[in-house]
Amino acid sequence: MNLFTELRSLVIAELGAMTEAGLLPAGLDFAAVAVEPPRDPAHGDMATNAAMVLAKPAGQPPRAIAEALAARLAADPRIALAEVAGPGFLNLRLKPAVWQSLVKTVLETGTDYGRSDIGQGQKVNVEFVSANPTGPMHVGHVRGAVVGDALSNLLAFAGWNVTREYYINDGGAQVDVLARSAYERYREAHGLEPEIREGLYPGDYLIPAGEALKEKYGDSLLNKPESEWLVEVRDFATGMMMQMIREDLAALGVRMDVYSSEKALYGTGEIEAAIETLRGMGLIYEGVLEPPKGKTPEDWEPREQTLFRSTAHGDDVDRPVKKSDGSWTYFAPDIAYHHNKVRRGFDQLIDIFGADHGGYVKRMKAAVSALSNGKVPLDIKLIQLVKLFKNGEPFKMSKRAGTFVTLRDVVEMVGADVTRFVMLTRKNDMALDFDFDKVLEQSKDNPVFYVQYANARINSVLRKAREAGVAVDDATLAGADLSLLSHPAELALMGKIAEWPRLVDIAAKGNEPHRVAFYLYELASDLHGFWNRGNDEPSLRFVQEDVGVTQAKIALARAVAVVICAGLAILGVTPVEEMR
Structure with missing residues (x-):
């Protein structure tokens, strides 16, 4: 039940009737007509821009359209008041019965309230994390993992068929570095001094890999030239690192549907087939690129390369897919x-990539546009850095990792739920400060606590009512006399609940899961404000002497909890029923 969608359908229907009546010219496009919450709640429950967006194409003053539309809308049994404001804005107030029936709907629907079918079952692939398999996941990967997983949950909730995918970057030079690093730990397992020279991975996390290599190969790899052990050690170490990464993701509550390997593309003809497909479109040619910006003639040597004509699909420059020596560039796979x-x-x-992939966006979009004949859109989300703080100071690196704070460090200190929620308190393209002290404090300034506390407060009311012998199961509450909920503060809280389905649609269409976290904070804030108001106005308290009144009021509280739980599920956060 999306009240905003329902009211928009009403507006569109009345605009169509006005067209048939000759009050509007035929052929008007109603696509830009919206029904949304007004910027100032004092103006009404909903507002429509219909008159403003149709005035110019209709050749009529916006206020004239608004007044004619208002008269028609006022006749609908759901509308209490349709009022024209300013040059042609149209504000609507709904009758209390509309909001009261919403509470019943939420309780009957449960956490499926707000679920949408706007995705229409379309297949969407969400690739995220895709960390190099060279060690444990670090805090930079955490944010991308959370955003990707929450976005996948959101899209599934809104009707898409979602595949979560991890692309294993195991085809580049970094996995050879991993092999050499693991081999030194293998030597260490045999009592030899490891040579962790510059360029190798120094973290202690490779000590188990060295010991496992010893257990499998004994001393058979010692004193052999690199050419004889590199491939075997590389595959072995990569497998161990991927197992570690899977365990890291599991600790964060993230699961993948598919793991794809870059290495599997080499020697299989996949790269050649993709390039030949582009060549068949006339998009592959031999040429020389202009020198990069900032280069001088002395440090730039023009070389003929195999290039992808990515400028034909919106890129700034064409991109090399094969080097002058005949090897593939990293872009080709x-x-x-x-x-x-x-x-x-x-x-x-x-x-979903780290912010350092900014230069990657246009070229990859160009490639997908070409390969799909413009039919498959690619959205690339760049994840900005996370800065860690503790005791007011930047948090230091993990000794075990060698150079960075690991995902496990973060999760073990604050828990997966806190980690996930905090990572979504900023839009992905904004830097995020993660303060270990603040994310655990119990205050309004901590959004994790504030939302969880709202749910816990509601559950405390349910426990208190049960102890008093009042039935508060959802079926009973849905059947309560909800017409008893008529106070403006109660209606305002219902109005906030009504925004949830609309928020889901907006967030899903924009691939913006952080909107869910923002909404939950606002809903929790409204609940806490309502609760505190009950301290001064006893009639607003959830538990009253009259059982019927109590059940109606608790129905409202329970509806808030249902929405909070639905939103937290999308974020991958477990609701808390009791604060400790």
Whole structure:
């Protein structure tokens, strides 16, 4: 039940009737007509821009359209008042019965309230994390993992068929570095001094890999040239690192549907097939690129390369796919990988990357546009850095990791639920400060606590009512006399609940899961404000002497809790029923 969608349908229907009556010219496009919460709640429950967006194409003053539309809307049994404001804004007030019936709907629907079908079952691939398999996940990966997982939950809730995918970057030089680093730990396991020279991975996390190598190979790899052990050690160490990464993700509550390997693209003809597909479109050619900005003639040597004509699909410059020595650039397997996604039949692709991939966006969008003939949109979300603080100071690196704070460090200190919620308290393209002290404090300034406390408060009311012998199961509450909920503060809280389905649609269409966290904080704030108001106005308290009144008021509180639980589920956070 999306009241905003229902009221928009009413507005569109009345605009159509006005057209048939000759009050509006035929052929007007109503797509831009919206019904949304007014900026100032004092103006009404909802507002429509219909008159403002139709005035110019209709050739009529916006106020004239608004007044004619208001007269028609006022006849609908749901509308208490349709009022024109300013040059043609139209504000609507709904009758209390509309809001009261919403509480019943929420209780009967449960946490499926707000679930949408706007995705229409379309297949969407969400690629996220995709960390190099060279060690444990660090805090930078945490935010991308949370955003990707919450976005996947959100899209599934809104009707998309979602595939979560991890692209294993195991085809580059970094996995050879991993192999050499693990080999030194293998030597250490045999009592030899490891040579952790510059460029190798120094973290203690590779000590178990060295011991496992010893257990499998004994001393057979000692004193052998690198050429004889590199491939085996690389595959072995990569497998151990991926197992560690899977366990890290599990600790954060993240699961993947698919793990794809970059290495699997080499030697299989996949890269060649993707490039040949582009060549068949006339988008691959041999050429020389202009020198990069900032380069001088002395440090720039023009070389002929195999180039992708990415400028034909919106990029700034064409991009090399093969180097002058005949080897593939890093871009080539990425093209092949996305070609694979397109061929798997996805209707939409979403990639979630670190902020250092900013230069990657246009070229990859150009490649997907070409490979899908413009039919498969690619949205790339860049995740800005997370700055860690503790005791007012930047949090230091993990000795175990060697160079960074790990995901496990964060989760073990504050828990997965706190970690996930905090990572969504800023939009993905904004830097985020993660203060270990503040995320655990019990105050309004801590959004995790504030939302969880709202749910816990509601559950405390339910416990108190049960102890008094009042039935407060959802079925009983849905059947309560909800017409008893008529105070403006109660109606305002219902209005906030009504925004949830609309928020889901907006967040899903924009691939913006942080909107859910923002909404939950606002809803919790409204609940706490209502609760505190009951201290001064006893009639607003949830538990009253009259059982019927108590059940009606607790029905409202329970409806708030249902929405909070639905939102937390999308964020991947477990609701708290009692604060300790």
